[in-house]
Amino acid sequence: MSQSAFAATLLAPDLPCPAGLRTWNGSDPVKRLAVYRNNVTSSLIDAVAATFPVAQELVGSEFFRAMASLFVRQRPPRSRVLASYGDEFPAFIEGFEPARSVPYLADVARLEKARVRAYHAVDADPVAADVVSAALSSGEDVGALRLVCHPSVGLVVSGFAIVSVWAAHQGEGDLAEVDPAVPESALVVRAGLDVLVLRLAPGAAPFIAAIQRGAALADAAALAADDSADFDLSGVLALLMRHGALISLHTPRSSTQ
Amino acid sequence: MRQDRAGDELPARAGISLKPEHFRDVLDTRPELGFFEVHAENYMVDGGPFHHFLGRIRELYPLSLHGVGLSIGGEAALDEAHLDRLAALIRRYQPASFSEHLAWSSHGEVFYNDLLPVPYDRATLARVCDHVDRVQERLQRRMLLENPSTYVEFEASTIDETDFLNEVIRRTGCGLLLDVNNVYVSCINHGRDPMAYIDAMPLDTVGQIHLAGFARDQDAAGAPLLIDSHGSPVDDAVWDLYAGVMARLGPIPTLLERDNDVPALATLLAEAQRAEGLMPRSAEPEHCDSDRGHS
Numbered sequence: 001m002s003q004s005a006f007a008a009t010l011l012a013p014d015l016p017c018p019a020g021l022r023t024w025n026g027s028d029p030v031k032r033l034a035v036y037r038n039n040v041t042s043s044l045i046d047a048v049a050a051t052f053p054v055a056q057e058l059v060g061s062e063f064f065r066a067m068a069s070l071f072v073r074q075r076p077p078r079s080r081v082l083a084s085y086g087d088e089f090p091a092f093i094e095g096f097e098p099a100r101s102v103p104y105l106a107d108v109a110r111l112e113k114a115r116v117r118a119y120h121a122v123d124a125d126p127v128a129a130d131v132v133s134a135a136l137s138s139g140e141d142v143g144a145l146r147l148v149c150h151p152s153v154g155l156v157v158s159g160f161a162i163v164s165v166w167a168a169h170q171g172e173g174d175l176a177e178v179d180p181a182v183p184e185s186a187l188v189v190r191a192g193l194d195v196l197v198l199r200l201a202p203g204a205a206p207f208i209a210a211i212q213r214g215a216a217l218a219d220a221a222a223l224a225a226d227d228s229a230d231f232d233l234s235g236v237l238a239l240l241m242r243h244g245a246l247i248s249l250h251t252p253r254s255s256t257q
Numbered sequence: 258m259r260q261d262r263a264g265d266e267l268p269a270r271a272g273i274s275l276k277p278e279h280f281r282d283v284l285d286t287r288p289e290l291g292f293f294e295v296h297a298e299n300y301m302v303d304g305g306p307f308h309h310f311l312g313r314i315r316e317l318y319p320l321s322l323h324g325v326g327l328s329i330g331g332e333a334a335l336d337e338a339h340l341d342r343l344a345a346l347i348r349r350y351q352p353a354s355f356s357e358h359l360a361w362s363s364h365g366e367v368f369y370n371d372l373l374p375v376p377y378d379r380a381t382l383a384r385v386c387d388h389v390d391r392v393q394e395r396l397q398r399r400m401l402l403e404n405p406s407t408y409v410e411f412e413a414s415t416i417d418e419t420d421f422l423n424e425v426i427r428r429t430g431c432g433l434l435l436d437v438n439n440v441y442v443s444c445i446n447h448g449r450d451p452m453a454y455i456d457a458m459p460l461d462t463v464g465q466i467h468l469a470g471f472a473r474d475q476d477a478a479g480a481p482l483l484i485d486s487h488g489s490p491v492d493d494a495v496w497d498l499y500a501g502v503m504a505r506l507g508p509i510p511t512l513l514e515r516d517n518d519v520p521a522l523a524t525l526l527a528e529a530q531r532a533e534g535l536m537p538r539s540a541e542p543e544h545c546d547s548d549r550g551h552s
Contacts, residue, residue: 001411003332006373007364022410024448027478032408032446035474035484039371047370077368080326080339081301120302123309151303193306 104160114154121152126244143218152190203231269508271529280310294321322352330361356401376411403434406485419457432464469514488517508536
């Protein structure tokens, strides 16, 4: 039997047992093949569940594992490194009809995926506070400054209260008091060894997204002000500095570490 | 290739799997232990806590690097990008041992995250030898190949598993990772005698031993079907087999594997101590002078 024939049965439990298997006692090999089928499916479901624990709590383990089993069959991993498995799971949730009753589930999953990405992101030292304050007070070129975010920085913009929902599952706040319909955006960043989830003020998410694209400080601030009249530039800069979310800043001509 | 560098071997003591939930506990308590083992693929990430803690723990303990994704039994050529990732980890952490499985886990584009069985025939033997040769050439070191837990056999098989492993080891110069739990699981699953299986193995090439727990099921005829689950303590039958191996071979680096339902660090350390207790020590030979202490 070719490995193709064996492989084809692993994620398709309804396929008959392929020919070419043998058992010492003449027993039907399908029961034995089921061990492999179960190992493959359940280990991949476990990998998904490990990345999305809050999503699992929101819908319950039984529902979550049934949903994840469909996902692993439709989108089995392409990489031997499972840390990145499940990138497509939030989009899968969005298209999964039975999960519609929890409309914020997909965005909470996006937040959890951003946390895992931040956890394993490249190490980099945050830029020193005095370097930033010197650059910001240097005068005319301030608007042209480019800020470089820590490799762990991720943004999740949502029409739902994803930060409050997530925090309530960490024992911070009462889930019953969260109004999920309040839009929230999250900054995810690894500070030292800990991954932080921070609720962003109005305008802060488009600002950070712009600097991640390489926009100049003035252009990013203008975009953010367009997004929200309440945008507070010094507030978001203080937040990024406090949590080590910036690693360098430079102007297109010179660079400052 | 096939080189053994001096000082490049695990101590002939017991070690345990290093699990993230024990990182801080290990650094805080620095338990007395021969070595730690990690799954290579878990550390194929860019940065963050996994590398931070493995780096610090590696400063304190010898390391065994155990691959679970190389797919040495696969029909396709080895994944060179994966070999590159392994080489980078080996450069970074200088493990005393690198081991992989007689199994496949990838086919086509898909990674199945399980150790899948191969038929034991001439074509597979040639392919597995080519793959082991390539691993040893690329990593510039001798690897250990682990005997598998299996649940089915193939009509295409023409060679006994023990003969197959003997031949791979003879042709490639790799060593044997003797997983005593896998021996027991596979022998029960296929109606064989575990001790005869061990007798048929090239025991002089054993570089490491694995011990783990299994789960119990039944096949379609009601015969016992054991599942290599790594989620429970080592079974008494496996301890007995291990004691027999120890009495014959003397101390060998021995890993207590636990990947699921991971208990407290102390529980794993107790299992490691039990393994060390079964290792005969040269200072206490088995046939000591029975008159000593009586005169």
